[in-house]
Amino acid sequence: MSSTAKPPIAILGAGLTGLSAAHHLGSDYQVYERLGHVGGHAITLEERGYRFDRTGHLLHLRDPGIRAWMSELFAEGHLRTIHRRSLVFSHGKYTRYPYQANTFGLPAEVAFECLKGYLTARETSWESAPANFEEFCLQNFGEGFSKHFMIPYNARLWGVHPREITAEWCSRFVPMPKLDDVLAGAVGLNDRELGYNASFLYPPTGIQELPVAMAARIGNVTLNRAPSKIDWRNKRLHFSDGDTHDYQSLITTAPLKSLIGLLDDAPAEIVQAANKLRCNKLWYLDVATHKPCLKDLHWAYIPEDKYPFYRIGCYSNFSEQLAPKDGACFYVELADRNEPDMATLGPRIARDMVEMGLIASVDDILFMSPRVIQFAYVVFDHDYFSTLDVIKPFLIENNILSHGRYGAWNYSSMEDALIYGRQAATSAREMLR
Ligand SMILES: Cc1cc2nc3c(=O)[nH]c(=O)nc-3n(C[C@H](O)[C@H](O)[C@H](O)COP(=O)(O)OP(=O)(O)OC[C@H]3O[C@@H](n4cnc5c(N)ncnc54)[C@H](O)[C@@H]3O)c2cc1C
Numbered sequence: 522m523s524s525t526a527k528p529p530i531a532i533l534g535a536g537l538t539g540l541s542a543a544h545h546l547g548s549d550y551q552v553y554e555r556l557g558h559v560g561g562h563a564i565t566l567e568e569r570g571y572r573f574d575r576t577g578h579l580l581h582l583r584d585p586g587i588r589a590w591m592s593e594l595f596a597e598g599h600l601r602t603i604h605r606r607s608l609v610f611s612h613g614k615y616t617r618y619p620y621q622a623n624t625f626g627l628p629a630e631v632a633f634e635c636l637k638g639y640l641t642a643r644e645t646s647w648e649s650a651p652a653n654f655e656e657f658c659l660q661n662f663g664e665g666f667s668k669h670f671m672i673p674y675n676a677r678l679w680g681v682h683p684r685e686i687t688a689e690w691c692s693r694f695v696p697m698p699k700l701d702d703v704l705a706g707a708v709g710l711n712d713r714e715l716g717y718n719a720s721f722l723y724p725p726t727g728i729q730e731l732p733v734a735m736a737a738r739i740g741n742v743t744l745n746r747a748p749s750k751i752d753w754r755n756k757r758l759h760f761s762d763g764d765t766h767d768y769q770s771l772i773t774t775a776p777l778k779s780l781i782g783l784l785d786d787a788p789a790e791i792v793q794a795a796n797k798l799r800c801n802k803l804w805y806l807d808v809a810t811h812k813p814c815l816k817d818l819h820w821a822y823i824p825e826d827k828y829p830f831y832r833i834g835c836y837s838n839f840s841e842q843l844a845p846k847d848g849a850c851f852y853v854e855l856a857d858r859n860e861p862d863m864a865t866l867g868p869r870i871a872r873d874m875v876e877m878g879l880i881a882s883v884d885d886i887l888f889m890s891p892r893v894i895q896f897a898y899v900v901f902d903h904d905y906f907s908t909l910d911v912i913k914p915f916l917i918e919n920n921i922l923s924h925g926r927y928g929a930w931n932y933s934s935m936e937d938a939l940i941y942g943r944q945a946a947t948s949a950r951e952m953l954r
Pocket residue numbers: 533534535536537538539553554555556559560561562563575576577578579580581746747748774775776779803894896897898924925926927928933934935936938
Protein backbone atom coordinates (compact mmCIF):
# COMPACT_ATOMS: atom_id res chain seq x y z
CA MET A 522 0.00 0.00 0.00
CA SER A 523 1.38 3.42 -0.90
CA SER A 524 1.64 5.79 2.05
CA THR A 525 0.29 8.71 -0.02
CA ALA A 526 -3.05 6.92 -0.41
CA LYS A 527 -3.70 6.93 3.32
CA PRO A 528 -5.96 9.33 5.22
CA PRO A 529 -4.35 12.50 6.61
CA ILE A 530 -5.24 11.67 10.23
CA ALA A 531 -3.87 8.55 11.90
CA ILE A 532 -5.33 7.41 15.21
CA LEU A 533 -3.47 5.03 17.51
CA GLY A 534 -5.79 3.00 19.72
CA ALA A 535 -9.42 1.89 19.49
CA GLY A 536 -10.23 2.48 23.15
CA LEU A 537 -12.98 4.96 23.97
CA THR A 538 -10.81 7.99 23.16
CA GLY A 539 -9.68 6.71 19.77
CA LEU A 540 -13.18 5.55 18.80
CA SER A 541 -14.65 8.87 19.90
CA ALA A 542 -12.07 10.76 17.83
CA ALA A 543 -13.00 8.64 14.80
CA HIS A 544 -16.73 9.20 15.37
CA HIS A 545 -16.32 12.96 15.67
CA LEU A 546 -14.04 13.16 12.63
CA GLY A 547 -16.42 11.17 10.42
CA SER A 548 -13.83 10.91 7.62
CA ASP A 549 -10.15 11.38 6.76
CA TYR A 550 -8.87 9.03 9.45
CA GLN A 551 -7.45 5.55 9.92
CA VAL A 552 -7.49 3.87 13.35
CA TYR A 553 -4.75 1.39 14.22
CA GLU A 554 -5.36 -0.82 17.26
CA ARG A 555 -2.52 -2.87 18.70
CA LEU A 556 -4.81 -5.60 20.07
CA GLY A 557 -7.34 -7.85 18.38
CA HIS A 558 -10.37 -6.06 19.83
CA VAL A 559 -11.73 -2.58 20.43
CA GLY A 560 -12.40 -1.04 23.85
CA GLY A 561 -9.01 -0.66 25.53
CA HIS A 562 -9.68 -0.79 29.27
CA ALA A 563 -13.44 -0.78 28.70
CA ILE A 564 -13.84 -4.46 27.82
CA THR A 565 -15.64 -7.48 29.26
CA LEU A 566 -13.94 -10.87 29.57
CA GLU A 567 -16.03 -14.03 29.63
CA GLU A 568 -14.98 -17.12 31.55
CA ARG A 569 -17.21 -20.19 31.99
CA GLY A 570 -20.39 -18.19 31.52
CA TYR A 571 -19.39 -15.37 33.90
CA ARG A 572 -18.65 -11.89 32.57
CA PHE A 573 -16.02 -9.60 34.06
CA ASP A 574 -15.10 -6.02 33.19
CA ARG A 575 -11.57 -4.84 34.00
CA THR A 576 -12.85 -4.13 37.54
CA GLY A 577 -15.83 -1.80 38.00
CA HIS A 578 -16.50 0.30 34.90
CA LEU A 579 -19.52 2.45 35.59
CA LEU A 580 -20.57 5.19 33.22
CA HIS A 581 -21.29 8.69 34.52
CA LEU A 582 -22.53 11.15 31.93
CA ARG A 583 -22.66 14.90 32.46
CA ASP A 584 -21.93 16.28 28.99
CA PRO A 585 -25.12 16.90 26.95
CA GLY A 586 -23.40 16.09 23.64
CA ILE A 587 -22.11 12.76 24.93
CA ARG A 588 -25.52 11.95 26.41
CA ALA A 589 -27.17 12.64 23.05
CA TRP A 590 -24.62 10.41 21.31
CA MET A 591 -25.27 7.56 23.77
CA SER A 592 -28.99 7.80 23.12
CA GLU A 593 -28.28 7.37 19.39
CA LEU A 594 -26.14 4.31 20.11
CA PHE A 595 -28.54 2.50 22.44
CA ALA A 596 -32.32 2.05 22.52
CA GLU A 597 -34.02 3.98 25.30
CA GLY A 598 -33.63 2.24 28.65
CA HIS A 599 -30.94 -0.15 27.38
CA LEU A 600 -28.29 1.56 29.51
CA ARG A 601 -29.75 1.09 32.95
CA THR A 602 -29.54 3.83 35.54
CA ILE A 603 -28.27 2.29 38.74
CA HIS A 604 -28.18 4.01 42.11
CA ARG A 605 -24.90 3.33 43.81
CA ARG A 606 -24.83 1.00 46.81
CA SER A 607 -21.28 1.39 48.01
CA LEU A 608 -20.08 0.68 51.50
CA VAL A 609 -16.92 0.83 53.56
CA PHE A 610 -15.77 -2.25 55.49
CA SER A 611 -13.64 -1.45 58.55
CA HIS A 612 -13.46 -2.50 62.20
CA GLY A 613 -15.40 -5.59 61.14
CA LYS A 614 -18.45 -3.53 60.14
CA TYR A 615 -20.05 -2.06 57.05
CA THR A 616 -20.74 1.66 57.00
CA ARG A 617 -21.96 3.85 54.18
CA TYR A 618 -19.68 5.57 51.68
CA PRO A 619 -18.21 8.17 51.80
CA TYR A 620 -16.53 7.44 55.11
CA GLN A 621 -16.13 11.12 55.97
CA ALA A 622 -19.90 11.62 55.94
CA ASN A 623 -20.92 8.32 57.53
CA THR A 624 -19.39 7.55 60.90
CA PHE A 625 -22.68 6.10 62.13
CA GLY A 626 -22.14 2.42 62.90
CA LEU A 627 -18.40 2.71 63.56
CA PRO A 628 -17.08 1.88 67.05
CA ALA A 629 -17.93 4.92 69.22
CA GLU A 630 -14.28 5.78 69.94
CA VAL A 631 -13.43 5.76 66.22
CA ALA A 632 -16.41 7.94 65.33
CA PHE A 633 -15.48 10.32 68.16
CA GLU A 634 -11.87 10.58 66.96
CA CYS A 635 -13.07 11.32 63.42
CA LEU A 636 -15.57 13.99 64.47
CA LYS A 637 -13.21 15.65 66.89
CA GLY A 638 -10.45 15.79 64.29
CA TYR A 639 -12.85 17.14 61.67
CA LEU A 640 -14.08 19.95 63.93
CA THR A 641 -10.52 20.79 65.00
CA ALA A 642 -9.39 20.98 61.37
CA ARG A 643 -12.29 23.33 60.58
CA GLU A 644 -11.29 25.63 63.42
CA THR A 645 -7.62 25.70 62.41
CA SER A 646 -6.35 28.60 60.31
CA TRP A 647 -4.02 26.77 57.96
CA GLU A 648 -1.07 28.92 57.01
CA SER A 649 -0.58 27.49 53.57
CA ALA A 650 -2.42 25.45 50.97
CA PRO A 651 -1.82 21.69 51.23
CA ALA A 652 1.53 20.72 49.73
CA ASN A 653 0.50 17.13 49.13
CA PHE A 654 -2.50 14.84 49.35
CA GLU A 655 -1.80 13.84 52.94
CA GLU A 656 -1.94 17.52 53.97
CA PHE A 657 -5.09 17.94 51.88
CA CYS A 658 -6.74 15.17 53.92
CA LEU A 659 -5.55 16.55 57.24
CA GLN A 660 -6.71 20.08 56.42
CA ASN A 661 -10.08 19.09 55.00
CA PHE A 662 -11.04 16.06 57.06
CA GLY A 663 -8.85 16.17 60.16
CA GLU A 664 -6.70 13.57 61.87
CA GLY A 665 -9.28 10.88 62.64
CA PHE A 666 -10.74 10.57 59.15
CA SER A 667 -7.22 10.74 57.72
CA LYS A 668 -5.91 8.01 60.00
CA HIS A 669 -8.86 5.63 59.72
CA PHE A 670 -9.68 5.97 56.04
CA MET A 671 -8.25 8.66 53.79
CA ILE A 672 -4.53 7.93 54.20
CA PRO A 673 -4.57 4.10 54.36
CA TYR A 674 -7.21 3.72 51.66
CA ASN A 675 -5.53 6.08 49.23
CA ALA A 676 -2.10 4.57 49.85
CA ARG A 677 -3.54 1.20 48.89
CA LEU A 678 -5.42 2.54 45.85
CA TRP A 679 -2.61 4.63 44.36
CA GLY A 680 0.20 2.31 45.38
CA VAL A 681 2.17 5.21 46.91
CA HIS A 682 1.82 7.17 50.15
CA PRO A 683 -0.46 10.24 49.77
CA ARG A 684 2.55 12.36 50.81
CA GLU A 685 4.09 11.56 47.42
CA ILE A 686 1.02 12.77 45.55
CA THR A 687 0.05 16.35 44.75
CA ALA A 688 -3.25 17.67 46.11
CA GLU A 689 -4.40 19.20 42.81
CA TRP A 690 -5.80 16.07 41.21
CA CYS A 691 -8.32 15.21 43.88
CA SER A 692 -10.95 17.93 44.16
CA ARG A 693 -13.20 16.29 41.58
CA PHE A 694 -13.00 12.72 42.86
CA VAL A 695 -13.00 13.10 46.66
CA PRO A 696 -16.44 13.81 48.09
CA MET A 697 -16.26 16.99 50.21
CA PRO A 698 -19.13 16.81 52.69
CA LYS A 699 -20.55 19.87 54.34
CA LEU A 700 -20.57 20.17 58.13
CA ASP A 701 -24.24 19.19 58.14
CA ASP A 702 -23.46 16.01 56.19
CA VAL A 703 -20.75 15.01 58.66
CA LEU A 704 -23.00 15.63 61.65
CA ALA A 705 -26.04 13.95 60.11
CA GLY A 706 -23.87 11.01 59.07
CA ALA A 707 -22.61 10.61 62.61
CA VAL A 708 -26.11 9.97 63.91
CA GLY A 709 -27.36 7.96 60.94
CA LEU A 710 -29.42 10.72 59.37
CA ASN A 711 -27.76 10.97 55.95
CA ASP A 712 -30.46 10.43 53.38
CA ARG A 713 -28.56 11.10 50.14
CA GLU A 714 -25.57 9.67 48.34
CA LEU A 715 -22.64 12.06 48.03
CA GLY A 716 -19.94 12.36 45.38
CA TYR A 717 -19.69 12.38 41.60
CA ASN A 718 -20.72 8.74 41.18
CA ALA A 719 -23.97 8.53 43.18
CA SER A 720 -25.68 6.95 40.18
CA PHE A 721 -24.33 5.47 36.99
CA LEU A 722 -25.32 3.88 33.70
CA TYR A 723 -24.52 0.31 32.85
CA PRO A 724 -25.22 -1.95 29.85
CA PRO A 725 -26.78 -5.34 30.67
CA THR A 726 -23.97 -7.58 29.39
CA GLY A 727 -20.95 -5.55 30.46
CA ILE A 728 -19.17 -2.33 29.61
CA GLN A 729 -17.78 -3.71 26.36
CA GLU A 730 -21.18 -3.08 24.80
CA LEU A 731 -20.18 0.58 24.68
CA PRO A 732 -17.05 0.39 22.46
CA VAL A 733 -18.63 -2.37 20.37
CA ALA A 734 -21.66 -0.17 19.62
CA MET A 735 -19.35 2.76 18.81
CA ALA A 736 -17.11 0.68 16.54
CA ALA A 737 -20.11 -0.75 14.66
CA ARG A 738 -20.91 2.76 13.39
CA ILE A 739 -17.46 3.83 12.30
CA GLY A 740 -15.16 2.44 9.62
CA ASN A 741 -11.43 2.37 9.05
CA VAL A 742 -10.41 0.48 12.20
CA THR A 743 -7.56 -1.96 11.67
CA LEU A 744 -7.01 -4.37 14.55
CA ASN A 745 -3.75 -6.08 15.50
CA ARG A 746 -1.78 -3.25 13.96
CA ALA A 747 0.55 -0.79 15.64
CA PRO A 748 3.49 1.20 14.30
CA SER A 749 6.94 -0.04 15.21
CA LYS A 750 8.35 3.48 14.92
CA ILE A 751 7.14 7.06 14.47
CA ASP A 752 9.27 9.33 12.30
CA TRP A 753 7.95 12.53 13.89
CA ARG A 754 10.10 14.84 11.78
CA ASN A 755 8.59 13.53 8.54
CA LYS A 756 5.18 12.69 10.09
CA ARG A 757 5.37 9.06 9.06
CA LEU A 758 4.33 5.86 10.84
CA HIS A 759 6.48 2.83 10.12
CA PHE A 760 5.12 -0.69 10.50
CA SER A 761 7.22 -3.80 10.97
CA ASP A 762 6.13 -5.21 7.58
CA GLY A 763 7.69 -2.19 5.81
CA ASP A 764 4.39 -0.36 5.28
CA THR A 765 4.21 3.33 6.15
CA HIS A 766 1.49 5.92 6.75
CA ASP A 767 2.20 9.61 6.10
CA TYR A 768 -0.08 11.67 8.32
CA GLN A 769 -0.71 15.37 8.73
CA SER A 770 -1.98 14.88 12.24
CA LEU A 771 -1.50 11.97 14.62
CA ILE A 772 -4.02 11.30 17.40
CA THR A 773 -2.51 8.85 19.84
CA THR A 774 -4.10 7.22 22.88
CA ALA A 775 -1.17 4.92 23.65
CA PRO A 776 0.30 5.50 27.13
CA LEU A 777 2.40 8.65 26.89
CA LYS A 778 5.50 6.92 28.16
CA SER A 779 5.20 4.23 25.46
CA LEU A 780 4.55 6.88 22.81
CA ILE A 781 7.83 8.64 23.57
CA GLY A 782 9.55 5.26 23.25
CA LEU A 783 8.14 4.94 19.71
CA LEU A 784 9.43 8.33 18.54
CA ASP A 785 12.45 7.83 16.33
CA ASP A 786 15.43 9.74 17.73
CA ALA A 787 13.38 11.81 20.19
CA PRO A 788 15.20 14.79 21.75
CA ALA A 789 17.12 13.88 24.89
CA GLU A 790 15.11 16.22 27.14
CA ILE A 791 11.86 14.58 26.02
CA VAL A 792 13.22 11.11 26.74
CA GLN A 793 14.49 12.26 30.14
CA ALA A 794 11.13 13.78 30.96
CA ALA A 795 9.31 10.60 29.90
CA ASN A 796 11.55 8.60 32.23
CA LYS A 797 10.09 10.57 35.12
CA LEU A 798 6.48 9.60 34.32
CA ARG A 799 5.20 7.12 36.89
CA CYS A 800 2.24 4.79 36.66
CA ASN A 801 1.25 1.84 38.83
CA LYS A 802 0.01 -1.46 37.58
CA LEU A 803 -2.96 -3.15 39.23
CA TRP A 804 -3.40 -6.82 40.01
CA TYR A 805 -6.96 -7.92 40.63
CA LEU A 806 -8.95 -11.13 40.75
CA ASP A 807 -12.03 -12.16 38.83
CA VAL A 808 -13.97 -14.36 41.26
CA ALA A 809 -16.94 -16.56 40.33
CA THR A 810 -19.26 -18.26 42.79
CA HIS A 811 -22.04 -20.75 42.24
CA LYS A 812 -24.18 -19.07 44.90
CA PRO A 813 -25.58 -15.51 44.87
CA CYS A 814 -23.77 -12.65 46.60
CA LEU A 815 -25.19 -12.36 50.12
CA LYS A 816 -24.73 -8.58 50.37
CA ASP A 817 -26.83 -6.10 48.47
CA LEU A 818 -23.87 -3.92 47.53
CA HIS A 819 -22.15 -2.86 44.34
CA TRP A 820 -18.73 -2.44 45.88
CA ALA A 821 -17.00 -1.93 49.22
CA TYR A 822 -13.88 0.05 50.11
CA ILE A 823 -11.48 -1.64 52.50
CA PRO A 824 -8.93 0.68 54.19
CA GLU A 825 -7.35 -1.78 56.66
CA ASP A 826 -3.98 -3.33 55.85
CA LYS A 827 -4.95 -6.70 57.29
CA TYR A 828 -6.96 -7.34 54.12
CA PRO A 829 -4.86 -7.80 50.94
CA PHE A 830 -7.44 -5.93 48.83
CA TYR A 831 -8.68 -2.35 48.95
CA ARG A 832 -11.92 -2.76 47.04
CA ILE A 833 -14.30 -5.60 46.25
CA GLY A 834 -17.19 -5.24 43.84
CA CYS A 835 -19.96 -7.54 42.71
CA TYR A 836 -20.54 -7.36 38.94
CA SER A 837 -23.66 -9.50 39.07
CA ASN A 838 -25.25 -6.90 41.37
CA PHE A 839 -24.83 -4.39 38.47
CA SER A 840 -26.60 -6.75 36.09
CA GLU A 841 -27.81 -10.28 36.71
CA GLN A 842 -26.90 -11.13 33.10
CA LEU A 843 -23.22 -11.14 34.10
CA ALA A 844 -23.46 -14.46 35.96
CA PRO A 845 -25.37 -17.70 35.40
CA LYS A 846 -28.59 -18.10 37.40
CA ASP A 847 -27.88 -18.40 41.14
CA GLY A 848 -24.19 -17.52 40.64
CA ALA A 849 -22.31 -14.30 41.26
CA CYS A 850 -19.14 -12.66 40.00
CA PHE A 851 -16.83 -10.29 41.80
CA TYR A 852 -13.71 -8.19 41.31
CA VAL A 853 -11.11 -8.02 44.06
CA GLU A 854 -8.55 -5.22 43.65
CA LEU A 855 -5.25 -6.07 45.31
CA ALA A 856 -3.19 -3.55 47.25
CA ASP A 857 0.14 -5.22 46.41
CA ARG A 858 1.47 -4.30 42.96
CA ASN A 859 3.43 -7.56 42.62
CA GLU A 860 2.09 -10.67 40.94
CA PRO A 861 -0.07 -12.51 43.49
CA ASP A 862 0.93 -15.91 44.78
CA MET A 863 -2.49 -17.49 44.42
CA ALA A 864 -1.59 -20.61 46.41
CA THR A 865 -1.49 -18.53 49.60
CA LEU A 866 -3.56 -15.52 48.60
CA GLY A 867 -6.53 -17.39 47.11
CA PRO A 868 -7.60 -19.20 50.32
CA ARG A 869 -6.96 -16.05 52.37
CA ILE A 870 -9.20 -13.95 50.16
CA ALA A 871 -11.88 -16.65 50.16
CA ARG A 872 -11.89 -16.55 53.98
CA ASP A 873 -12.01 -12.75 53.96
CA MET A 874 -15.02 -12.85 51.64
CA VAL A 875 -16.76 -15.15 54.11
CA GLU A 876 -15.81 -12.80 56.98
CA MET A 877 -17.26 -9.88 55.01
CA GLY A 878 -20.51 -11.79 54.58
CA LEU A 879 -20.27 -11.78 50.78
CA ILE A 880 -20.42 -15.56 50.58
CA ALA A 881 -21.44 -18.21 53.11
CA SER A 882 -18.54 -20.60 52.57
CA VAL A 883 -15.20 -20.77 50.79
CA ASP A 884 -16.67 -23.74 48.91
CA ASP A 885 -19.04 -21.36 47.11
CA ILE A 886 -16.11 -20.16 45.02
CA LEU A 887 -15.88 -21.73 41.59
CA PHE A 888 -12.72 -20.01 40.39
CA MET A 889 -10.46 -17.03 41.00
CA SER A 890 -8.51 -15.67 38.03
CA PRO A 891 -5.72 -13.15 38.61
CA ARG A 892 -5.51 -10.36 36.04
CA VAL A 893 -3.20 -7.42 35.58
CA ILE A 894 -3.64 -3.92 34.19
CA GLN A 895 -0.17 -2.73 33.24
CA PHE A 896 -1.06 0.95 33.14
CA ALA A 897 -3.70 1.54 35.82
CA TYR A 898 -2.99 4.56 38.01
CA VAL A 899 -0.81 7.47 36.96
CA VAL A 900 1.14 8.73 39.97
CA PHE A 901 0.58 12.45 40.46
CA ASP A 902 3.93 12.93 42.12
CA HIS A 903 5.66 16.25 42.64
CA ASP A 904 7.38 16.13 39.20
CA TYR A 905 4.09 15.46 37.42
CA PHE A 906 3.14 18.92 36.15
CA SER A 907 6.68 20.09 35.29
CA THR A 908 7.32 16.88 33.37
CA LEU A 909 4.18 17.26 31.27
CA ASP A 910 5.09 20.91 30.65
CA VAL A 911 8.21 19.65 28.85
CA ILE A 912 6.56 16.89 26.81
CA LYS A 913 3.22 18.34 25.72
CA PRO A 914 4.43 21.42 23.78
CA PHE A 915 6.93 19.28 21.89
CA LEU A 916 4.18 16.90 20.79
CA ILE A 917 1.80 19.67 19.75
CA GLU A 918 4.53 21.42 17.72
CA ASN A 919 4.91 18.18 15.83
CA ASN A 920 1.18 17.64 15.18
CA ILE A 921 0.95 14.81 17.69
CA LEU A 922 -2.21 14.92 19.81
CA SER A 923 -1.74 12.60 22.77
CA HIS A 924 -5.17 12.19 24.35
CA GLY A 925 -7.08 9.86 26.68
CA ARG A 926 -6.45 8.64 30.20
CA TYR A 927 -2.98 7.33 29.42
CA GLY A 928 -2.27 9.42 26.33
CA ALA A 929 -2.77 12.60 28.35
CA TRP A 930 -1.35 10.79 31.40
CA ASN A 931 -4.00 11.51 33.98
CA TYR A 932 -6.83 10.08 36.09
CA SER A 933 -10.03 10.32 34.15
CA SER A 934 -13.26 8.54 33.37
CA MET A 935 -14.84 6.92 30.35
CA GLU A 936 -16.90 10.03 29.70
CA ASP A 937 -13.70 12.05 29.80
CA ALA A 938 -12.27 9.68 27.18
CA LEU A 939 -15.26 10.38 24.93
CA ILE A 940 -14.77 14.11 25.45
CA TYR A 941 -11.01 13.88 24.82
CA GLY A 942 -11.75 12.09 21.55
CA ARG A 943 -14.09 14.89 20.52
CA GLN A 944 -11.45 17.52 21.39
CA ALA A 945 -8.77 15.56 19.53
CA ALA A 946 -10.97 15.44 16.42
CA THR A 947 -11.42 19.22 16.50
CA SER A 948 -7.68 19.85 16.95
CA ALA A 949 -6.76 17.36 14.22
CA ARG A 950 -9.13 19.08 11.77
CA GLU A 951 -7.55 22.44 12.60
CA MET A 952 -4.13 20.99 11.79
CA LEU A 953 -5.37 20.03 8.31
CA ARG A 954 -6.24 23.63 7.47
C1 LIG B 1 -9.05 -0.14 37.31
C2 LIG B 1 -9.80 0.89 36.52
C3 LIG B 1 -11.12 1.15 36.83
C4 LIG B 1 -11.82 2.15 36.12
N1 LIG B 1 -13.13 2.39 36.43
C5 LIG B 1 -13.82 3.32 35.75
C6 LIG B 1 -15.19 3.59 36.06
O1 LIG B 1 -15.81 2.96 36.92
N2 LIG B 1 -15.82 4.57 35.35
C7 LIG B 1 -15.20 5.29 34.38
O2 LIG B 1 -15.83 6.16 33.77
N3 LIG B 1 -13.90 5.05 34.06
C8 LIG B 1 -13.20 4.08 34.72
N4 LIG B 1 -11.89 3.84 34.40
C9 LIG B 1 -11.26 4.67 33.38
C10 LIG B 1 -11.50 4.17 31.94
O3 LIG B 1 -11.12 2.82 31.81
C11 LIG B 1 -10.64 5.00 31.01
O4 LIG B 1 -10.81 6.38 31.25
C12 LIG B 1 -10.91 4.77 29.52
O5 LIG B 1 -11.20 3.43 29.25
C13 LIG B 1 -9.68 5.25 28.77
O6 LIG B 1 -9.85 5.09 27.40
P1 LIG B 1 -8.66 5.44 26.42
O7 LIG B 1 -9.15 5.17 25.07
O8 LIG B 1 -8.15 6.80 26.73
O9 LIG B 1 -7.48 4.46 26.81
P2 LIG B 1 -7.38 2.89 26.71
O10 LIG B 1 -8.61 2.25 27.18
O11 LIG B 1 -6.11 2.53 27.38
O12 LIG B 1 -7.27 2.63 25.14
C14 LIG B 1 -6.06 2.82 24.44
C15 LIG B 1 -6.01 1.82 23.30
O13 LIG B 1 -4.80 2.04 22.58
C16 LIG B 1 -4.23 0.80 22.22
N5 LIG B 1 -2.81 1.04 21.98
C17 LIG B 1 -1.84 1.23 22.89
N6 LIG B 1 -0.67 1.48 22.29
C18 LIG B 1 -0.92 1.45 20.96
C19 LIG B 1 -0.11 1.65 19.80
N7 LIG B 1 1.20 1.93 19.91
N8 LIG B 1 -0.68 1.54 18.58
C20 LIG B 1 -2.00 1.26 18.45
N9 LIG B 1 -2.82 1.05 19.52
C21 LIG B 1 -2.28 1.16 20.75
C22 LIG B 1 -4.55 -0.09 23.40
O14 LIG B 1 -4.49 -1.45 23.05
C23 LIG B 1 -5.96 0.38 23.76
O15 LIG B 1 -6.93 -0.37 23.07
C24 LIG B 1 -11.17 2.88 35.09
C25 LIG B 1 -9.85 2.57 34.76
C26 LIG B 1 -9.16 1.61 35.47
C27 LIG B 1 -7.74 1.32 35.12
